[in-house]
Amino acid sequence: MGMTRLSSTLAWGLALSVVPAVIHAEPFKLEGDPNPALVIFSQKNDGGWSQSLDEARAKVEKELGITIPVVENVPENATAIRPAVELFIDRGSNIIIGSAFGYSDTFLELAKQYPNVAFINPAGTTNAANLQSIYGRTYESQYLCGMAAGALSKSGKIGFVAANPFGLVNWTVNAYALGAQKINPDATVTVVFTGAWNDPVKERAATEALIEQGIDVVGQHVDSPTPQIVAQEKGVYGTGHHRDLSEFSTATQCSSVWVWDKYLTPTIQKIAAGEWETSPYGAFLSIKEGGTDIACCGDAVSEDVKKQIMDERQAIIDGKQVYAGPLSDRDGKERVKEGEVLSDADLWGMDWYVKGVISQQ
Amino acid sequence: MDFLVNWLANVPGFAVPFALAALGLIVCEKSGVLNLGAEGYMLAGAMAGAGAMLSLDVHPLVALGIAALFSALLSLLFALLVITLRVNQVISGLVIVFFAQGLTALIATSQGWTNRSFSGLGELNFGPLSTLPVVGRIFFQQDIVVYLTVLVFAVTVHVLRATHVGMRLRAVGENPEAADAAGIPVGLYRLGAVVVGCMLIGLAGGYLTVAVSKIWVDGMSGGRGWIAIALVIFARWQPWSALAGAVIFGCIEALIPRMAAIGLQLPQYFVLMLPYVVTLGVMVWTSLSASRHSGQPGALGQPFVREERR
Structure with a gap:
């Protein structure tokens, strides 16, 4: 039986x-x-x-x-x-x-x-x-948020609080770094994974630890708005995920949102x-098909940067690819060849980080 | 050096919830009532504390009091089950966890408390002491509950060890038949221990929202109640050992995000696993160590029925 x-x-x-x-x-x-x-x-x-x-x-x-x-x-x-x-x-x-x-x-x-x-x-x-x-394709919207972060950061040190390191989180981290580096080529993104989607205690600790290390903008891919709230308390800027998190915090200058x-x-x-x-x-x-987009931008983002972000958004709608070659990971291994675009399968399986991403592991 | 100061200064905030919850469990279990509901009482306290801050606009310390009271209210249900009705204590404890998960989500949603931030409990300022290099940041820039926790531990230890009430409580937990024969009201002592213990666990939960996260989301105790249960076994029901254990866990929890923030190359999941590996390790160590006496109250988990043979 x-x-x-x-x-x-x-x-x-x-x-x-x-x-x-x-x-x-x-x-x-x-x-x-x-x-x-x-x-x-x-x-x-x-x-x-x-x-x-x-x-x-x-x-x-x-x-x-x-x-x-x-x-x-x-x-x-x-x-x-x-x-x-x-x-x-x-x-x-x-x-x-x-x-x-x-x-x-x-x-x-x-x-x-x-x-x-x-x-x-x-x-x-x-x-x-x-x-x-x-x-x-949240990497498109997080790339644009990364541009805002790159422009807002004076130190060039940006933080990111994320849940777990796997494909759909890693592609937002990498896109965020690529966006920041579009504005400031030397920008780094330090990412702390909390191991939980909705633990405000861990998210607060992660955000505080990042700010102690001198980061002055914090992005996020967790479910609670805690990183944005901590950013406001500590006087740094932030960018949100899921929804326009400026509802919760005056620190939030740009959010990757679902539409x-x-x-x-x-x-x-x-x-x-x-x-x-x-x-x-x-x-x-993609942004073009509806699903993901950005809520942009807060008052701290200059008109010039805002225009750059919106131009880039239009370029993405018109076909620009965030993960276009040539693209290497932070160890120098080539991940996307010149003239090629990262495939969807490779996106879902993304287990590498671009140059400028600082993380454990 | 900065790293060390930042790390150590953040330890108390993480250690306090573990310490208070473990102490609450010890009080409860010294009376012979096994309490597996810690996660539930923490949630209840966390939700009530956040709700008081958001809806009543009270002082954070009042909110912590409300957190403790709400948890005590919930514990009356548990007491009814295990003391009056003599339901299995393991099952009742687990039921409380699931009940609290649903109840807190229901109340918080209907009241619109979820995901709303508030200012919460701030740090004390000791003037020149707080600005001392290194020690100022670590010892004199904490919130009042951190200092009160040490006091609560001292008082509890004194009561348990050196007062009539404490000795009777322990007698009830070790041998309820003998205690009963000596004229101690077993049920009443157990009820008192459950309520007071759960107030402390609720306070631990309230501290999570009112002093640490300053925001409520569903299920936010995140397994800390279970760790407190392990801490109690590790500490062999000794309050000071439980405090030491809580500090060790606080050190690990405060260290984890800081190691990541400096980009230390260590496997992510290994680091996140650390607190639980330590828990397992100390449990194994406890059961293998030379002293065979685990410190577990003799009648832990056994309902008391007068005149009944065991």
């Missing part, structure tokens, strides 16, 4: 992992008018990630003239996700919007079970004909029109 159970689970798992690459033959057809619902894994007013989704929901409602029900605090496990989603479907929802990496597997199962319902999952990893995982509505509104329209085609690799959204 145990073995049979195990092997059938394995077979099912294999089937699931193979299927998404095979089926994306025809566009998804929606029955009736679009009726989206939003499922959030934490509280919706968390000040960061989840709040950005809830704010996008309000904008989409306005733009499309529809009501989008929302449920919050749905933990990242199947026993919690399934009932929440199925209740929405029972009530007539036909587009389910998720919010978490941990929803990936359950959303894939639900997408199979409900082929007439469209699923969109920010930060997810699974895709199917009616399921699209989405994430933002999900710029993706969700046209996507829901496409779904309604029967023109929605999902990518088996997920939608990886």
Whole structure:
């Protein structure tokens, strides 16, 4: 019994992992008018990630003239996700919007079970004909924030408080350093990883330790606004992540923000029109496509620098690449060849740092 | 030198929550009640402290008092479970943790306290003492709770060791049947120990928000309550040893971001693992060391039912 159970689970798992690459033959057809619902894994007013989704929901409602029900605090496990989603479907929802990496597997199962319902999952990893995982190219927005930091720093020593060192965090760290060096070629970015996404005690300690070392601008890729608050207390500048953190701190001069509505509104329209085609690799959204952008800039950023940042933003929209070759890591190893651009696969697997990034490890 | 001063000056802020929580656990467990709910009481205290600062606009010390009281209120539920109803103490402790996680998130969300910063508890100024080189920064630029913590430890040790109340409390924890026969009200002593102990743990949580982070986010105790539980075992239920353990942990926690900020080349995850490796190490050392006496109260974890055979 145990073995049979195990092997059938394995077979099912294999089937699931193979299927998404095979089926994306025809566009998804929606029955009736679009009726989206939003499922959030934490509280919706968390000040960061989840709040950005809830704010996008309000904008989409306005733009499309529809009501989008929302449920919050749905933990990242199947026993919690399934009932929440199925209740929405029972009530007539036909587009389910998720919010978490941990929803990936359950959303894939639900997408199979409900082929007439469209699923969109920010930060997810699974895709199917009616399921699209989405994430933002946050290195574009953090590059622009890095430019602000480079201009604001008098010492050329910039700090960065981040959660854990892996692809999507490392690409913001590197882009931040590249942006800063665009303004000040000698700028360094010292990064402290706290090992936690939402621990204000560790974030405060990290920010204070950086300021003790003489940094005068602090960037961040953690969920709480604590680094910005400490920056204000200590009289240095900061740049935020997730949302415009100037709401929490006068130190914040630029923020990398999520603008999900710029993706969700046209996507829901496409779904309604029967023109929605999902990518088996997920939608990886640039500033141009909506998903990520900047809130810029605070009063401390000069008009001249502000113009440079906005020009650079336009250049990125027009096709400029942050990770264009030739680019070497801080040990001198070439990572991107002249005339080439770092691939998406290499971005997700980024485990190296550019020159000027100071970190443990 | 600057590095050393910055590091050591930041140790007390990290050590105080561990120290107060461990002391609270010791008080509670000396009476024979095993308390695994420390993480929950810390959360309750942290949320209540932040809430008092944000909504009542009180002095930070009053906010700390409210933190302790709220935690004490929560501990009444625990006391009802383990003392009156004699529910398994391990399960009850864990239940309190999960209950507190939900409760604090619910209250903080409905009140809009999440992610809002406040000014919090500042450092004391001893005038010329505070500006002394090196020692001024380390010993005379701390907040008042740091100094009070030492006082609280001294008072607690005195009460436990040298007063009637303390001796009866320990008797209840070592051998409740004998204590009962001697006319000590076992249930009442255990209730008192649970409430006072949980007030101290709540104070530790309140200190996290009111004095350290100056902001509340859900689940922000971040496992510190569990470390306090390990500290108590490491300290063999001896308050001064627990304080020493808390200082060691404070040293590590204050050191970690500073090593990263100077760019010291050490593997990230190894460094983040350090506090837990130390915890494991001291637990192993405790159980292997020459002295076989662990210091654990004799009746720890056992509900007391009069006239019942064990």
